[in-house]
Amino acid sequence: AQKVTQAQTEISVVEKEDVTLDCVYETRDTTYYLFWYKQPPSGELVFLIRRNSFDEQNEISGRYSWNFQKSTSSFNFTITASQVVDSAVYFCALSEDNDMRFGAGTRLTVKP
Amino acid sequence: AAGVIQSPRHLIKEKRETATLKCYPIPRHDTVYWYQQGPGQDPQFLISFYEKMQSDKGSIPDRFSAQQFSDYHSELNMSSLELGDSALYFCASSLERADGTIYFGEGSWLTVV
Numbered sequence: 008a009q010k011v012t013q014a015q016t017e018i019s020v021v022e023k024e025d026v027t028l029d030c031v032y033e034t035r036d037t038t039y040y041l042f043w044y045k046q047p048p049s050g051e052l053v054f055l056i057r058r059n060s061f062d063e064q065n066e067i068s069g070r071y072s073w074n075f076q077k078s079t080s081s082f083n084f085t086i087t088a089s090q091v092v093d094s095a096v097y098f099c100a101l102s103e104d105n106d107m108r109f110g111a112g113t114r115l116t117v118k119p
Numbered sequence: 120a121a122g123v124i125q126s127p128r129h130l131i132k133e134k135r136e137t138a139t140l141k142c143y144p145i146p147r148h149d150t151v152y153w154y155q156q157g158p159g160q161d162p163q164f165l166i167s168f169y170e171k172m173q174s175d176k177g178s179i180p181d182r183f184s185a186q187q188f189s190d191y192h193s194e195l196n197m198s199s200l201e202l203g204d205s206a207l208y209f210c211a212s213s214l215e216r217a218d219g220t221i222y223f224g225e226g227s228w229l230t231v232v
Contacts, residue, residue, distance in 0.1 A: 040220075042220075042221070044223070050207055050225070050226050050228070051223070051224075051225040051226060052162070052209060052223040052226070054220065054222060054223070057220045098161060098162070102221065106164070106167075106175055107152070107164065107211075107221055108164065109161040109162050110161060111160075111161050112161050
């Protein structure tokens, strides 16, 4: 079965700092999808990005960027110039055949 | 755009009672998922349906059951509730032959007292 590891349980930064959230995954499938979700204190899961296993292009969306490296089975997420509103739990997830499993999540606190 | 709709958003039940959560997937999505997220935990997969048939089963207790109806909405039934069932329950939906993105509802908070 697939497995997702988010080694960082909690990260605390000061506003405007850059922060990288790590995600390492394990899978035997060659076709899979990787996701990042944001869970603010209100509880909903907000979809941030999806990447399929054949697309290793890095992506930038505003202050967010993602670095997908199959060689190291990693899909790291960087927030540039962090803001207080970025404070949330961030989950990395791996989906094979529509079977999605989450990492344990990283709680990010951005202090003013 | 329409999202996944879950109801109720909050529910309080006593031990040994029964609870039913409802989910309305994004229109035209053919796959529905249920996840349970305990306090401080990551979401755990319970069960999924594809075209109204159960397609995959995760760590769903025997006290729980789910089904998907002809209009594609789904219900999660939980009986003989225990304190440990208190959690945030997510429903999600996707389109099987699309890009693999699974969209989550806002969740239903169940508190068992």
